[in-house]
Amino acid sequence: MxxxxxxxxxxxxxxxxxxxxxxxxxxxxxxxxxxxxxxxxxxxxQVDGLCTLQYPKEVIPTPPHGRYRLYVNIDDCIGCAQCERACPVECITIETIKTTSDDLAVCGKTSGGQQKRMWVPVFDIDTAKCMTCGICVSVCPTDCIYHTLVADFSEFNVKNMLYHFGNLSKFETEAKKKKLAEQQAQAAKEKAAAGAAPKPGAPVAKPAPKAAPASQQNEGQESA
Ligand code: SF4
Ligand code: SF4
The missing domain is CATH 1.20.5 (Single alpha-helices involved in coiled-coils or other helix-helix interfaces)
Incomplete structure (x- = not known):
């Protein structure tokens, strides 16, 4: 009991x-x-208190040295494509068009004063593939590609993870390509013409001796 x-x-x-x-x-x-x-x-x-946050209303700030979503300041990009070559997962796609000589001023300079010689109509980063390793950032000669503190950029549609930073519209791209092709064709034409013209000071080729008339040739054969 x-x-x-x-x-x-x-x-x-x-x-x-x-x-x-x-x-x-x-x-x-x-x-x-x-x-x-x-x-x-x-x-x-801290032992007491709630540790959960009412996300996304409450967000723990990302640390200032964190590596999160990439950004490209395309105004400073010289189109060297070093970042594209260095990326281990090939999530950067770049297309460039050489600047024509009369377009150099329009193309402009980087904030560091370097003359830009390439238009960059396509500069895409597939952030769905990016593993934020930072290699592209470390190889960039103008420091124009860098990590931001944006940590949450989830999307319902994976296509929206493709970020475009190119600096030309489709129309502008076609116009620049056409202009470059015309300039290259003109340069090739001028080069060919310069190659055909005799160089100053070069020995002038003597004209080939005229062939003797057929009657004279026959006479010579008969006398022999
Ligand atoms: S951070 Fe790494 S994975 Fe992402 S784009 Fe740069 S090189 Fe590629
Ligand atoms: S390495 Fe820098 S300058 Fe070169 S293409 Fe990439 S972002 Fe542009």
């Missing part, structure tokens, strides 16, 4: 202890760990 009441006592004590812990956490839940901020040295030492 005494064992019977002892078991009831143990059960009641266990329930009371459990409920005490539950109520303690219940009342502590008015506190938020997020209130301290992720940058706070004590953030991960």
């Amino acid at each position: 005494s064992e019977y009441f002892s078991n009831i006592k143990i059960g009641a004590t266990t329930i009371a202890t459990g409920m005490g812990i539950t109520l303690k956490h219940f009342f502590n839940a008015v506190k938020r760990k997020g209130d301290a901020g992720i940058d706070d040295a004590d953030y991960f030492r």
Whole structure:
């Protein structure tokens, strides 16, 4: 009989202890760990309070040295394609058009003062493939491709993960290609004409001796 009441006592004590812990956490839940901020040295030492955040209304800030979504400042891009070649997962696609001589001023210079010699109609980064390794950033000679602190850029449609940074419209691209082809054709024509014309100071080729009339040739043969 005494064992019977002892078991009831143990059960009641266990329930009371459990409920005490539950109520303690219940009342502590008015506190938020997020209130301290992720940058706070004590953030991960906090025992009490809710650790979940009401995302996306509440977001833990990304660390300033983090590597997240890439961005290309296309105004500073010289179209060297080093980033494209260096990318281990081939998620960068670049197409360039050589600038014609009369377009150099329009093409402009980088913020570092370097003359740009390439139009970059296509500069796509497939962020669905990008593993944010940062190799493209490290090889860029003008520092125009870099990581941003944008960490959440999820999409319902994977096609929207393809980011375009090109600096020409379709119409402009065709016009620039046509202009370059015309200039190259003109240059080839001028080169061919220069090659055909005698160089100044070069020995003038003597005209080939005229062939003797057929009657004279016959005379010579007969006398022989
Ligand atoms: S961060 Fe790495 S994977 Fe992403 S585009 Fe640059 S080189 Fe490619
Ligand atoms: S390495 Fe830099 S400058 Fe060269 S194509 Fe890439 S982004 Fe442009």
